[in-house]
Amino acid sequence: MTKIIGISAFYHDSAASLIEDGVIIAAAQEERFSRRKHDDRFPKNAIKFLLETSNCNLNEIDKIIFYEKPFLKFERLLETYIAFSPKGFKQFSKAIPIWLKEKLFQKKQIVSYLKEIDNSFLPGDKILFSEHHFSHAASAFYPSPFNNAVILTADGVGEWATTTVAVGNGNEIEIKKEIEFPHSLGLLYSAFTYYTGFKVNGGEYKLMGLAPYGEPKYVKTILDNLIDVKEDGSFRLNQDYFDYATGLTMTNEKFNDLFGSVPRNPDNEDISQFHMDIGASIQKVTEDIIVKIAKNIRKEYGIENLCLAGGVALNCVANGKILKEKIFKNVWIQPAAGDAGGSLGAALGYWHNELKMERLNSNIDSMKCSYLGPEYSNEKIKNILIDIGAKFKSFTNDKLLDFTTDKLAEGKAVGWFQNKMEFGPRALGGRSILGDARSPEMQKKINLKVKFRESFRPFAPAVLLEDVNEWFDLDSESPYMLLVGKVKENKLLEQTSDQMIAKGLEKLNIVRSKIPAVTHVDNSARIQTVTAENGIYYDLIKTFKKKTGCPVIVNTSFNVRGEPPVNTPIDAYKCFMATDLDVLVLGNCILEKHNQINFNLDNE
Structure with a gap:
């Protein structure tokens, strides 16, 4: 029996997942054990849970797949800082030493963490790396009940990609096209999350919940200044208004001037009608872009099934619009659509796409109601x-x-x-x-x-x-x-x-x-x-x-x-x-x- 562990870590929502001969056995986020919300640390406790569930030790695990490629991410950071220089030097001087000391040599770091779990662990050639958006795509397609599907992934950013379109057939996934950083629907939504006083990478669902209280008064302002959206749903962001590429905040003074206000301070400023209208506006823009993309890929590929993953796939209002407009006959969304689910996609992607192993039941949802964590008798x-x-x-x-x-x-x-x-x-x-x-x-x-x-x-x-x-x-x-x-x-x-x-x-x-x-x-x-x-x-x-x-x-x-x-x-x-x-x-x-x-x- 081949046992594969997938790991996501070091950004937010660290997690670990276990599959055995392609069957999903268990998966959990580190935050549930550590009690630190959105814990980004190496998922030691989650891995211990997987080993207990499978009644095995680390040396009995055949492969351990990390959900993204750190060298590609480092390349993106370097190229971004060079492209925007001298702007962002302060952030560059903070980030690069950490990368050179720790993050760039992640394989060594991962081995070190795994040895803390089991000092007798012998890594050999067991540790491999997937790509961020491929991991998302695999997490969406392989557990889905479809043998053939278009796969749309959208989030903040992986290594370079922020949005990808892939096609899944049987046990294979092929990424067809992508939009690259700094043009990101996830980061655009996060910029407004920050602007309305909520935490990035955690408060986006609050903004989505706030949106119906407002009127989408600023849609034209957003489309005229911040994002250029094409007929097929592809887009480019005007970086003059954002600081996320090189700075320490999501937005800048020009963004503030555009909307006539500074970001809300959640400690001493209540939510006003203005913030509700801002929320309604970015939600409407997001929904319209996702629907445009969905319509275009339905027409382009002629496939009736759609799979979704990535943090943007947690925008259930936008998902509902895809369904309501009947763009696809069937839609399936990975329940752990964010980075946590990347751990599962990394493991499944290796088993099916790399080892070419057939899917056992491609006509059923194999997520087991997403009940994959610890249980107590x-x-x-x-x-x-x-x-x-x-x-x-x-x-x-x-x-x-x-x-x-x-x-x-x-x-x-x-x-x-x-x-x-x-x-x-x-x-x-x-x-x-x-x-x-x-x-x-x-x-x-x-x-x-x-x-x-x-x-x-x-x-x-x-x-x-x-x-x-x-x-x-x-x-x-x-x-x-x-x-x-x-x-x-x-x-x-x-x-x-x-x-x-x-x-x-x-x-x-x-x-x-x-x-x-x-x-x-x-x-x-x-x-x-x-x-x-x-x-x-x-x-x-x-x-x-x-x-x-x-x-x-x-x-x-x-x-x-x-x-x-x-x-x-x-x-x-x-x-x-x-x-x-x-x-x-x-x-x-x-x-x-x-x-x-x-x-x-x-x-x-």
């Missing part, structure tokens, strides 16, 4: 809870489902910890916070009292696949919460004249539908469709539907602001005790907040 969970003195009851599955759905229907917020942890940024029913989608108070309760995050952030509905068409304008499965659709008209509530003219955050408290907790201000929702493949999570929603007639619940990631989603039962208990979560379900154990004594778990 009921016995292990009970022992942990006893050790920390938690008060809990153990239930059979039927009793557990009955009790939990009763609590959801009462308006309680429930921490839900079952089976394997998800791979990728979305909560998919393994490590989730759940609520009643029918509750007008649930969005505010979870945002402010549980997640401690911005009140404008929307929540996703989890809906039984068999009922999705009754509640949402979506004609497709959306197992990974990466597609947005509208709530069906017959589920919307009539608005008063005052409600219809509400502006900005005034829109937040308007009850718009029969499922207000998951209906965004533009009546959209980021949908997760749930099937029997989701196990007890599916059974829970089915039980909730039997009791309430509603097959939709709130599903959001099990964490508080600034922390990664929980991984272990201890993580879950800490989050439960530090927030206003009412109920915690760990395997078949039920904990209620009013029964607990708040222990100090810092040393656990």
Whole structure:
């Protein structure tokens, strides 16, 4: 049996993935173990988890594939600094010594880290390097249910490429064309993320959530000054307005002058209507470009299937537009679309594209619902809870489902910890916070009292696949919460004249539908469709539907602001005790907040 580990690291969202004879076995992000959000360090803990899962040591791993090529990235940095010189010398003088000392000789560095895991490790010729966007493309195509597909990848930047189009056939992927740095749709979106006061490489989804509160007033300004978009969707950015190529910030004074304001300081400046309008504008530009590219490659290659990966593929609103316009017959998006998924693509790309190994099941989604992380047996969970003195009851599955759905229907917020942890940024029913989608108070309760995050952030509905068409304008499965659709008209509530003219955050408290907790201000929702493949999570929603007639619940990631989603039962208990979560379900154990004594778990 051939075992291959893929690794992504040293930029953001480090991760490791394991395949055996081409079958995806396990994958996890380092942040889940280290508890450092978007951890970019070498994924030592994630690799240890893979080895435990496969019951092997590092010397029994056949190949270890890093997701990109550091020499190509170094070449890009050098050429960029030379092209923009003398501008950027300060950044150059900071970056180059680090590259010369550490990053350029990454193979040696990787071996050193691996020896920290296992001192007896003998690297030989085991360590190889993929290319960044090829890793993205492989992560999108090989697990997809398509034998033939066009693959679109878009992100900030890899080595040189920022956007690529590839074609996948059977076990082969061929990259057909690409757009290179500094022209990047991902970096353009990140520039506006920075400008509106959110963190780059982490706050982009906040900007996407903010956009519906605004009007796209600045689309023409963006298209006239910042980006030149061709009919086929290809583009070039005007570097006069940006500092990301050589500087320490994303935008510059000329950018500020264009929009008449400096970047928002999140520490002392509230979000205004201006920031909402800016968000709406860049979101509209992004959607239009992605749709243009999609239409062009559908026409050019004549293939009816589309695969998506790269950080831009996490823009579920844009993905929904591709689907709504029926450009492709089928669309499949890698759930770990960002750099974490590059680890999986690196491993799969080597197995199929380099070794020419056939795909075993090219007609099914082989991501296993993205449940690829650690899991804990009921016995292990009970022992942990006893050790920390938690008060809990153990239930059979039927009793557990009955009790939990009763609590959801009462308006309680429930921490839900079952089976394997998800791979990728979305909560998919393994490590989730759940609520009643029918509750007008649930969005505010979870945002402010549980997640401690911005009140404008929307929540996703989890809906039984068999009922999705009754509640949402979506004609497709959306197992990974990466597609947005509208709530069906017959589920919307009539608005008063005052409600219809509400502006900005005034829109937040308007009850718009029969499922207000998951209906965004533009009546959209980021949908997760749930099937029997989701196990007890599916059974829970089915039980909730039997009791309430509603097959939709709130599903959001099990964490508080600034922390990664929980991984272990201890993580879950800490989050439960530090927030206003009412109920915690760990395997078949039920904990209620009013029964607990708040222990100090810092040393656990």
